[in-house]
Structures are given as C-alpha cells and as structure tokens.
Amino acid sequence: xxxLYTPEHEAYRDTVKRFVAEQIAPYHQQWEKDGIVPRSLWGxxxxxxxxxxxxxxxxxxxxxxxxxxxxVIEELARAGASGPAFGLHSDIVVPYIQHFGNEAQRKQWxxxxxxxxxxxxxxMTEPGAGSDLAGVATRAVRDGDHYVISGQKTFIxxxxxxxxxxxxxxxxxxxxxxxxxxxxxxxxxxxxARGRNLEKVGKHAQDTSELFxxxxxxxxxxxxxxxxxxxxxxxxxxxxxxxTIAIGAVAAAEVAIExxxxxxxxxxAFGQPLANLQHVRFELTEMHTETTIGRVFLDHCVxxxxxxxxxxxxxxxxxxxxxxxxxxxxxxxxxxxxxxxYMRETPVARAWADSRVQRxxxxxxxxxxxIISRKLFERR
Numbered sequence: 001x002x003x004l005y006t007p008e009h010e011a012y013r014d015t016v017k018r019f020v021a022e023q024i025a026p027y028h029q030q031w032e033k034d035g036i037v038p039r040s041l042w043g044x045x046x047x048x049x050x051x052x053x054x055x056x057x058x059x060x061x062x063x064x065x066x067x068x069x070x071x072v073i074e075e076l077a078r079a080g081a082s083g084p085a086f087g088l089h090s091d092i093v094v095p096y097i098q099h100f101g102n103e104a105q106r107k108q109w110x111x112x113x114x115x116x117x118x119x120x121x122x123x124m125t126e127p128g129a130g131s132d133l134a135g136v137a138t139r140a141v142r143d144g145d146h147y148v149i150s151g152q153k154t155f156i157x158x159x160x161x162x163x164x165x166x167x168x169x170x171x172x173x174x175x176x177x178x179x180x181x182x183x184x185x186x187x188x189x190x191x192x193a194r195g196r197n198l199e200k201v202g203k204h205a206q207d208t209s210e211l212f213x214x215x216x217x218x219x220x221x222x223x224x225x226x227x228x229x230x231x232x233x234x235x236x237x238x239x240x241x242x243x244t245i246a247i248g249a250v251a252a253a254e255v256a257i258e259x260x261x262x263x264x265x266x267x268x269a270f271g272q273p274l275a276n277l278q279h280v281r282f283e284l285t286e287m288h289t290e291t292t293i294g295r296v297f298l299d300h301c302v303x304x305x306x307x308x309x310x311x312x313x314x315x316x317x318x319x320x321x322x323x324x325x326x327x328x329x330x331x332x333x334x335x336x337x338x339x340x341x342y343m344r345e346t347p348v349a350r351a352w353a354d355s356r357v358q359r360x361x362x363x364x365x366x367x368x369x370x371i372i373s374r375k376l377f378e379r380r
Contacts, residue, residue: 003299003306009067012053016075019050024081031205032350035197036160037083039119045086046116052090055098059106060114066240066306070247077251080347082354083205085157087248089113092241093120096166096182100224100233105184109164121162123153123185123211124234131367133168133234134177138213140169142220147171147183149191149216155361159209160197163187167213168234171227180230184222191216202353238363239315243305245362246318249326250298252355253291256348257284260333267338280336287329294325313375320368323358330355 055061138151195210
C-alpha cells in the first residue's frame with residue numbers, strides 16, 4: 001500500500017515548516033529552560049490550521065485526512081520541537097470527544113480546541129497504574145446530576161496548560177475494566193489541582209504534571225458515552241495514538257542520520273574527515289538502511305489507517321519496532337558525534353534524550369509485544 005500526497009498536502013507541509021521555523025525553532029531552547037511552551041503558541045497554531053487538521057470543518061477543524069496530522073508530527077519531530085504537544089491534543093484527545101461525545105459536547109469543546117483557545121489532555125496513568133488501565137483507582141461517584149471525582153494522576157502531558165482533561169475513572173470498581181468511564185473535567189473546577197511540573201530526562205519544554213482530584217464535582221453531562229464504556233473507548237483509540245508515536249520516531253531517526261552525515265564529513269580526526277573511515281561509513285549505511293525499511297513499514301501502516309484497516313496488533317508492531325529503532329539510531333548518532341554528542345547544545349543530544357520515553361508512553365515495548373503475541377497465537 002502506498003501513500004499519495006496531493007499538492008494540497010505539500011502546500012500544507014510548507015505552511016507547517018514555515019511556522020516551525022518562525023514561531024518555534026528560535027524559542028525552543030528557552031522553552032526547555034522554562035519547562036513549558038507559552039499558551040500564545042497554541043492560538044497561533046490554531047489560527048493557521050495546525051491544530052485538529054483532520055477534524056470536520058463543522059467543528060472548526062481542517063476537514064482533511066490523517067495525512068495532514070502526519071505532516072505536523074513529522075515536521076515537529078524533524079525540528080526537534082518536542083515541546084508543543086500538538087499531536088497529543090489533535091490526534092489523541094480530540095478524537096475521544098469527536099467519536100464518543102454527543103453533539104452538545106462536540107459543539108461545546110471542539111471549536112475551541114481547534115482554535116487553540118482550549119488545550120486538551122488525557123489523564124490515564126496513576127502512581128499505581130500505568131499500562132494496566134483496568135487497574136486505575138480514581139473514582140467517579142454519581143451524586144444526582146453530578147459525578148464526584150477523587151484520585152491522583154501522574155505523567156500527564158499538557159497537564160499544566162490543559163483547560164479540558166479526559167479523566168479515566170472507575171464508576172463501578174466491582175466490574176473491573178467494565179467499570180471504567182471517561183469524564184471531561186474542566187481545569188477550573190474546585191477540587192482540581194495541578195501538582196509540580198515534572199522534571200524529565202528529555203522533552204524539557206513539554207509540560208508534564210501530576211494532577212489531583214479532591215471531590216471534584218462535574219456535571220453528569222460531561223460523561224463520554226455511557227458508564228462502563230471507557231475501557232472500550234481507550235482500546236479503540238490506542239492504535240492511532242501508537243501510530244502517531246511511530247510517525248515521530250521515524251522522522252526523528254531520519255533527521256538524526258542527516259545531521260550525523262553532515263557532521264562526519266566536516267569533523268577531522270587523524271588528519272582526515274571521519275567520513276573517510278570505513279567503520280563510520282558502514283555505521284551510517286546500516287542506520288540509513290534500517291530507517292528506510294522502517295519508513296516503508298510506517299507508510300504501510302499509515303495507508304492502512306487511512307482506509308480504517310489498522311488493527312491493534314499492527315499498530316503495536318509499528319510503535320514497538322520503530323520506537324526501538326529510533327533509540328538505537330539516536331544512540332549510534334551520539335556515539336559518532338563523540339564528546340559533542342553528549343552536549344545539549346547539539347541537536348542530536350537533545351533528540352537522544354527526547355527519544356527514550358518513546359519506548360514507554362503509549363504502552364511500553366513489553367506491552368506491545370504482549371498485544372502482538374496474543375494476535376499471533378490466535379492463528380495457531
């Protein structure tokens with residue numbers, strides 16, 4: 001299966017590249033020191049269609065296909081712009097409201113999110129529950145026309161900035177996974193508190209937070225779908241989430257190879273460019289070959305997704321193998337840069353630090369293997 005980019009896609013890519021070059025790249029290092037990007041960036045991105053590009057235009061989106069989102073993810077990755085979590089907002093949070101919310105919820109939230117007026121987050125992980133989403137302890141108890149939510153979440157991207165958070169909570173703990181529900185919580189609700197902006201190994205410009213819910217009352221109308229449907233909703237959307245991670249992985253690996261190729265042709269060692277050493281050439285040749293293979297598989301997965309045929313096992317293969325490839329490539333590129341590869345001023349060093357979490361969030365490599373193995377052994 002092949003991907004066909006139209007002239008409209010290519011024009012959009014030019015717009016994204018220009019926005020990244022003018023509005024993100026000059027300021028990203030400062031945002032890394034700040035630990036957060038300014039809210040104003042989201043409004044600027046929304047104004048030119050970088051947010052929710054494949055959301056129907058009736059809700060303020062671009063009305064395009066998933067390739068427009070792919071372009072945004074790729075160009076941010078190529079620029080090393082790990083701070084603006086546009087993909088999380090547009091391709092993970094928004095689809096839950098779009099696909100599982102009712103019309104009133106869609107009209108209330110989606111136009112604001114497409115404009116960048118409201119920033120979205122999804123609160124899954126807890127101190128005691130990560131990949132095991134059925135094990136979340138956060139409770140949502142029905143009280144008349146409201147739910148009362150109590151619990152704690154951690155490692156929540158966009159946690160400091162979020163205006164609307166999709167909270168994964170138990171409405172019926174006795175039913176396990178069938179008791180999980182998704183509830184929209186506004187960021188200004190009494191009892192909702194943001195903890196510290198977590199200090200991570202990489203992705204320093206992306207705000208990642210602890211969130212606390214101390215008897216937070218939200219209208220019952222904020223429930224997505226019906227009680228007990230949350231786990232099914234999560235399983236339905238995770239393939240796209242994992243695909244977005246894979247897209248960023250390949251783009252980051254490709255640009256790291258380009259940067260390293262340029263470096264070894266300039267860097268002198270033993271009276272000659274590093275590129276004259278056979279070992280260096282072979283290292284880059286191997287990385288280029290492996291990443292090209294990865295790109296072919298990624299494009300196949302994106303094409304499947306465009307046809308709504310991407311299953312969970314195949315998405316898990318992409319997320320697992322390509323995030324592992326990204327980390328392997330970045331580590332080898334750092335090595336070829338020598339001491340400069342360990343300096344944060346070097347793009348490859350920042351990309352190396354940013355890459356490590358790719359094998360963890362969205363489902364760890366080990367969880368991906370478990371999903372794939374279940375599908376594999378179903379055939380036997």
